[in-house]
Amino acid sequence: MTPRSRLGKSRGPRTLIEPVETCHWGITIWDDAFARTTLEAEDRKARSFPVVDPPEAVCWLHPNIEVRASPIHGLGLFARAVMPAATVVSRLGGQLVDTQELQRQLRLATDGDRGYVDTITVGEDLHLVLSTGTRNGRGNHSCDPNTWWVDAFTLGTRREIAVDEEVTNDYATSTDADSFAMVCLCASPLCRGLITGGDWRRADLRERYGTHWVPAVLRHISSVGGS
Numbered sequence: 001m002t003p004r005s006r007l008g009k010s011r012g013p014r015t016l017i018e019p020v021e022t023c024h025w026g027i028t029i030w031d032d033a034f035a036r037t038t039l040e041a042e043d044r045k046a047r048s049f050p051v052v053d054p055p056e057a058v059c060w061l062h063p064n065i066e067v068r069a070s071p072i073h074g075l076g077l078f079a080r081a082v083m084p085a086a087t088v089v090s091r092l093g094g095q096l097v098d099t100q101e102l103q104r105q106l107r108l109a110t111d112g113d114r115g116y117v118d119t120i121t122v123g124e125d126l127h128l129v130l131s132t133g134t135r136n137g138r139g140n141h142s143c144d145p146n147t148w149w150v151d152a153f154t155l156g157t158r159r160e161i162a163v164d165e166e167v168t169n170d171y172a173t174s175t176d177a178d179s180f181a182m183v184c185l186c187a188s189p190l191c192r193g194l195i196t197g198g199d200w201r202r203a204d205l206r207e208r209y210g211t212h213w214v215p216a217v218l219r220h221i222s223s224v225g226g227s
Contacts (some may be wrong), residue, residue, distance in 0.1 A: 056153075057094070059136040062087070070140055076139070076167070081163060082161070084157065089157060090154070092120065096122065097126075098125050105117050122214070124219075140168050142168035143170065143184060143191045158212075172196065172205065173212065173213045176220055182194070
């Protein structure tokens, strides 16, 4: 939510802001120069360090999305109808775990028959692990995706998605793990060839996606002066 203040009348050499509203972070704004600086700083902070509500126990997937064989990899998600831009398509749910528990689950998956763990980074030592077999986990990576993050657990359409088009996201926007690396098979003209947990450092991706990264990755971007 963007904080609002009501402008007062000009009094001498500067325009004052009447203390008629207290911003949601508890600061009453008085003069316009200070207001602009404070509002801009707090807006950057809010975008980079958003409050993360707990996820639901289970995932939700838009009813017009189904699982089919994918030319990118294995099974993927496909649109059964046109999906306009800014449509919520996927809300992730599952178990929040720390890094130690995530590593344990990854080892078990490698040693057993599960094969993989669907996970995204939530915080410095916090990760969301999706339930095994959820359809949301079938979303494939693309270096020119048609969805992006609109909050910590929600994907929305980046542009209109056509009927029968595969629904994709950029895996680099949901992880900052130094150990993550994946050969890309998306065949997009923008294909990077190798996707890593450090791709947030790329200026072209920070410009392309703006604030549409998971909050934990946005923290890193903010620390180097990005969006």
